[in-house]
Amino acid sequence: MALGVTLPQAIGATLLLMGGFMFVLGFINRRESHLAYFGALSVGWAIVETQLWLRVLPIPTAAAEFLQCSMFAFIAFAGVQFLLRYAHWRQRWIDRALPLQCALMPLSLALAGPAHLHATASVWYVVLSVETAAAAAFYLHRQWHARSRSFWLMAAMLAALALAGVVEIVAQTLGTQPLAAQLAQLATPVMFVVVGLRLVQQHGRALQEAELGRAHLEQRVRDATAEIERNFRQFAELRVEQVTERERKRIAADLHDDLGAKLLTIVHTSDSERISTLAREALEEMRLSVRGLTGKAVRLADALGDWRAEVVNRLAQAGIEADWSAPEDQPQMLSARAYVQTTRILREATSNIIKHSGASNCTITCRVAEDDFQFVVQDNGSGIPLELDGRLDRGHGMASMKHRAKQLQGQCLVESGPGYGTVIRLTVPLDRAPAAQA
Template sequence: MLKPGADGQRPLWHVLHPARWPLLLACLLVILAALVGLLGSSSTTQGGLTIVQAWAIRSAAPVFPEGTAAQRIELPHTWERGLRDELPMWYRMEFEVPRGGFGPGMPAAYLARVCAQYTVRLNGQYIASRGADPEPRATDCHEPALIDLPPGLLRERGNLLDIQVRALPVRKVASHERAGALSEVRIGAHPALEAERARARALQLGLPLALLALSGVIGAAALVLAVTSKLPYLAYFGAAALGWSVLCALLLGVDLPLPALGVEIVITVLTPPVAVAAILFLLRSCGLRIDWLESSLALQCLFVLLGLAVALPERVYTVAQPWAVILVVELVAALGVFLHRAWHMSRTDFRLATASAGSGALVLAGEWLLSPGPLLLPGKLAISVSVLVMFAGMVWRLQQVQRSALEAAEQARTAAEKRMQEVSTDMEQNYDRMAELRVEQVTAKERKRIAADLHDDLGAKLLTIVHTSESDRISTLAREALEEMRLSVRGLTGKAVQLGDAIGDWRSEIMMRLSQGGVELAWDTPDELLMSERAMSARAYVQTTRILREAVSNVLKHSGASHCQISIRQDHNDFELTIADNGKGIPMEMDGKLDRGHGMSTMKGRAKQLQGQCLVESGPGYGTTIRLTLPL
């Protein structure tokens, strides 16, 4: 439940956020209903009399024993530990009828509390009783009694109201509220007393049992949530809520088909597991799991059983009461630990626990301060209200966590979809690259096959013609075709050529051709370029060679030049080849038509294929200059 650092810096007024208003409103309504019930029960009956003293004596006689020394006592009267006798208790009260009577309606006697069975006699005559079981049972201790007083039996003076109470002594009950007791007796008009009895019954039985039923439903819901949400501490909360519902229902008088002593044993044995479940809920929900402490809590339940085995049947209260005090102290300590850790780890959970404990404390204070008589089962409303507020807060908290988890899951899903789209795009691109690579591999393989065929078949035949032909012209053409074929084969193989080797081949070939044509060659190439290991692709080498050959052919055939200068430079990643002659230049009539003759369009087309450019500068009498620029 608690997460380190969660909500650690939120201000305390954050509890008033509108999202929390429904929870706060529900808490306030429950507290208000409890307080209204408490205030309503404190109203007093007008126009009657209240008897606060009586004569009391232990006796199993069917009527009040006359002539026996009775003890004067104050009402309300509870059978304390000193009253060890299990005989019924007779109470005798004297009263007079007021001069104006008790008001409209039949007179009646109202007993706010009488535990548990009773028989009532008025002036010696039987008028009412409750419970016929020969063994007293603490099943009606929270049920107020209203007994009609027949007018015919009333006297103006010296009326005697005798009440025999049959109940269990303190030593045989699990809680002192279940021992014999008699409240003060109020005598008045039946309608007014009936209204007061209805209010008291609603407060002492109706509202607590309704809250207990709600606590039981909450406990069952918490157990279901523990299974669905896989949060173990919810199981402890559910067990504690269910156990409290059963335990408090038994304390309020819900009977079991067991002997009276058996019911008290069940209450005593059930109390430690309920408290232990609540303690474990508080500890587990704040992230604490101490094995030795949990083992000691489990042993306490066993010690209660062993204590009962030794104390039965006379000392049930002696075992139940000390352990109840110990468990309450442990529960308060566990709540303190929870609040301390929640303050440092999760302010939201701190506020939730504070709201639960605060609402319970407020209701408990109302029970203590506003109750007109002896408090019966303190905390029966407060604990149920605390359970209700805690569960409502936990449900809201789980809803917030679930909402955050859904948002995180949605963000994760969006990120996953985006990543999947990126991966799909990468896969498509990789597939395209692989397809292109495959095409390139197949193309390269086919080029190598064609180059091998040309070299082995056509090259061999051309070489034969060169060496066997008797005609110089045919031999020269065959030699030129052989050189062109070799150049094409080199381009097909795709093998890169080092720049120094390429320059050497070009110089050797151009020098031979120009010397045969009577043209003087000036070759200008830096030494570092001749020694360069920079490579030129096979395609660039082939196209540059063809451009160079075409330019040299133009010099020999059309320019009439006597001198040709060829220079090669490398500027960063650009390769520059310049061919200049001192010939007659391109005639004026060819101005604007350079691309249509002398192979100019072919040279420019080859340069463009290599993302380069081929520029021609010429004029009549000024010779021709061709500049080829290619990226390496």
């Protein structure tokens, strides 16, 4: 009793619900049209199988037999289209012929009448079976050549369905319902449920892979966008640097050609020694500024030579003994900005010693480390006067020296006291020196 009523009801309801769900799923996703056809196939078969568990039909028996026979045309239509679409193959003439067949079969059955219903239906069953078998063979042929993983599973399912159909035909021919026939009647909807679950699993896996692909594509788009923005920003910065460099060179050329020539004329033609001296100092400052504007890097060894010549010469002219100590043959490079700023700091320190310290001796020591170099300038003069109240930045250009060192991302420390002389410690990072501004 459970095998004859309860189990068929459960399987039929499952097949009906699953078929409806898959039809809606395939209808929404037009690219997965095979799901819609399989859903239609499952719903059609579930309707046909209602005779297994409905004891009393709501319509006359003749009408029920007519509708049941007509449903096989719809089932064949859905089955053939499912197999073809699942094999990714479509023909317009088949799309038009199968719906026409669904209309011709009920019409022929109606014209045959109740007396010839079964004979006419048997002819149609043969035609529909041949169509379905041809579609199944075509599907398996395509799957075999595509080396699909699901070939053997689908081949087993189709073989089981074919075997169940043969058992049912034999049972109907003999007019008996043995246990094998009952099991065959239940096997068909069970196979449909298994295939449906397999299709749903494949659809879910395809959706997951599509989502992963979409996320990967979005990440690649974000990366490409970031790369484009970074390249554009670098290009804009490079463009700004190029324009700035070109403008610096133009200003340097103007200073050298115009202002430099006029200052040089004043140096050589002025009758006033003071004016000539001021013009010469201005010319030196102008040349130093031009050197900073051109942006050419300087070897640290060459820079140390320039600084030594200038500082020692100025101190000697002022009657101050100079003791210079620095390493030789340094391979490091110094940016033009760092060279200009350091030169001005040393000039300011030298001027302070000459004008304000009253020193008779000055020691200049340079040490070069891996990432920076340090100057220590120490004199034996009178030191910073007490009236500055310990605030050294307010006197003798100390604030300017510290500001220039800060621009180099370095530091300038001043140690002094009345009667103890002054010590200036200048530290400049070699690798960050190009960031300084003149």
